Amino acid sequence: MQNANKRFVERDRDWHPPAYAPGYKTSVARSPSQALVSLQAPSASELTGPDFRQLRMGRHDNDLLMNFREDPALAGSAGLPVGERIIMFGRVVDQFGKPVPHTLVEMWQANAGGRYRHKKDGYLAPLDPNFGGVGRCLTDEQGWYRFRTIKPGPYPWGNGINTWRPAHIHVSVMGPSISTRLVTQMYFEGDPLIPICPIVQTLKDPEAVETMIGRLDMARSRPMDCLAYRFDLVVRGELQTYFENQ
Amino acid sequence: MRQPNSTPTAELMLRETASQTAGPYVHIGLALDVAGLPERDEEIWNRMAWPEAEGEHIEVVGTVIDGNGDPVRDALLEAWQADARGEYRPEFDLEQPFNGFGRTATTAEGASEWRLETIKPGAVTRGDGRVMAPHINLAIFARGVNIHLQTRLYFEDETEANAACPVLNAVESPARRQTLIARREEADGKVRYRLDIRLQGDNETVFFDF
Numbered sequence: 445m446q447n448a449n450k451r452f453v454e455r456d457r458d459w460h461p462p463a464y465a466p467g468y469k470t471s472v473a474r475s476p477s478q479a480l481v482s483l484q485a486p487s488a489s490e491l492t493g494p495d496f497r498q499l500r501m502g503r504h505d506n507d508l509l510m511n512f513r514e515d516p517a518l519a520g521s522a523g524l525p526v527g528e529r530i531i532m533f534g535r536v537v538d539q540f541g542k543p544v545p546h547t548l549v550e551m552w553q554a555n556a557g558g559r560y561r562h563k564k565d566g567y568l569a570p571l572d573p574n575f576g577g578v579g580r581c582l583t584d585e586q587g588w589y590r591f592r593t594i595k596p597g598p599y600p601w602g603n604g605i606n607t608w609r610p611a612h613i614h615v616s617v618m619g620p621s622i623s624t625r626l627v628t629q630m631y632f633e634g635d636p637l638i639p640i641c642p643i644v645q646t647l648k649d650p651e652a653v654e655t656m657i658g659r660l661d662m663a664r665s666r667p668m669d670c671l672a673y674r675f676d677l678v679v680r681g682e683l684q685t686y687f688e689n690q
Numbered sequence: 691m692r693q694p695n696s697t698p699t700a701e702l703m704l705r706e707t708a709s710q711t712a713g714p715y716v717h718i719g720l721a722l723d724v725a726g727l728p729e730r731d732e733e734i735w736n737r738m739a740w741p742e743a744e745g746e747h748i749e750v751v752g753t754v755i756d757g758n759g760d761p762v763r764d765a766l767l768e769a770w771q772a773d774a775r776g777e778y779r780p781e782f783d784l785e786q787p788f789n790g791f792g793r794t795a796t797t798a799e800g801a802s803e804w805r806l807e808t809i810k811p812g813a814v815t816r817g818d819g820r821v822m823a824p825h826i827n828l829a830i831f832a833r834g835v836n837i838h839l840q841t842r843l844y845f846e847d848e849t850e851a852n853a854a855c856p857v858l859n860a861v862e863s864p865a866r867r868q869t870l871i872a873r874r875e876e877a878d879g880k881v882r883y884r885l886d887i888r889l890q891g892d893n894e895t896v897f898f899d900f
């Protein structure tokens with residue numbers, strides 16, 4: 445029906461990291477060796493996806509300064525996480541610049557010391573009793589999303605003898621269908637660890653790396669409170685809905 | 691100026707934000723309980739159907755295996771499927787008996803299986819009028835997976851529909867089509883389908899681009 449003519453702009457797989465990127469060692473045994481099979485005729489299986497407007501969110505789901513504390517009795521500044529307070533915000537648009545409203549944006553991150561609140565993370569930096577590290581929200585009518593959090597710390601990992609992840613926030617966006625589904629990471633503008641990170645280096649095109657950089661935005665920062673970083677997300681464009689008649 | 695279906699030239703189009711691995715701690719963001727975090731009031735998880743849901747109630751399980759034959763213990767999977775009548779229902783609402791979207795993860799211990807509780811989807815008619823056999827779309831995210839892998843789960847007992855499915859037939863090698871077919875098991879009065887996803891090597895699962 446209405447899906448008959450709908451299509452998404454083809455995903456440029458040379459722009460994205462390849463499955464096999466030997467500098468990132470874990471990818472070696474987890475990358476398919478056969479070619480992907482292209483689905484030529486689109487169907488509702490790929491052109492549709494979940495709409496999360498009815499998912500009931502908690503009041504602080506997008507506020508990582510407030511949404512976790514080990515001791516609920518802690519209140520006020522005694523209950524706040526350690527670290528640089530920041531706003532992370534941006535707009536979800538498609539490749540034609542069209543805002544993507546009411547779509548689910550999820551994020552997770554390490555604390556200010558670079559430690560994740562996860563059973564499997566044994567890094568010696570301590571957990572923060574007031575920081576969980578997870579957030580979610582829906583974009584508004586114009587595609588904007590917003591989180592309040594702390595800037596995560598860089599952390600070492602076992603890829604090489606001395607490899608460190610740049611400070612980053614993992615970001616997940618659904619978009620209008622499962623064809624637009626995307627998981628990425630936001631890095632912080634100017635971080636010297638970015639160009640030497642083996643995971644960043646899975647990308648061949650330096651311009652593609654630029655799409656993952658959150659930029660300091662003083663206009664959105666709050667005096668005496670927090671800095672702001674803007675991170676826009678671009679998901680695949682919908683071809684059928686493009687008409688130059690407005 | 692009306693130009694139906696015109697496409698702006700590639701230079702005018704924005705580039706998609708690049709993908710990065712979901713990493714080993716994906717659970718903090720998308721599977722809180724697996725990470726050891728308290729769950730929020732509503733989470734997107736692996737119970738897609740409740741008893742009132744129309745259709746055959748099934749359990750879908752499997753593992754994810756790497757190129758060395760070892761289980762991938764930190765994978766997150768997303769499922770997207772039609773309802774029993776073959777219709778996709780985008781509205782996700784935990785108060786309705788069936789949701790077409792779910793998430794699951796392989797476990798760090800034991801057999802490292804992922805699991806979904808759902809209903810068997812109906813056949814879906816494609817835009818060109820051809821009928822696709824019942825299937826569940828799966829996306830796999832994990833450490834070492836730089837961009838999520840997309841596959842489909844088909845059902846062993848849909849022999850005729852599978853044989854006629856234009857998507858299964860788009861896989862050139864008949865042997866490789868078998869990597870998408872879940873095997874039927876019955877246990878404790880429950881119908882269960884099993885599909886092991888092999889990321890690389892012998893019997894490597896077919897992954898799709900769309």
Ligand SMILES: [Fe+2]
Pocket residue numbers: 609612614713715
């Ligand atoms: Fe990370």
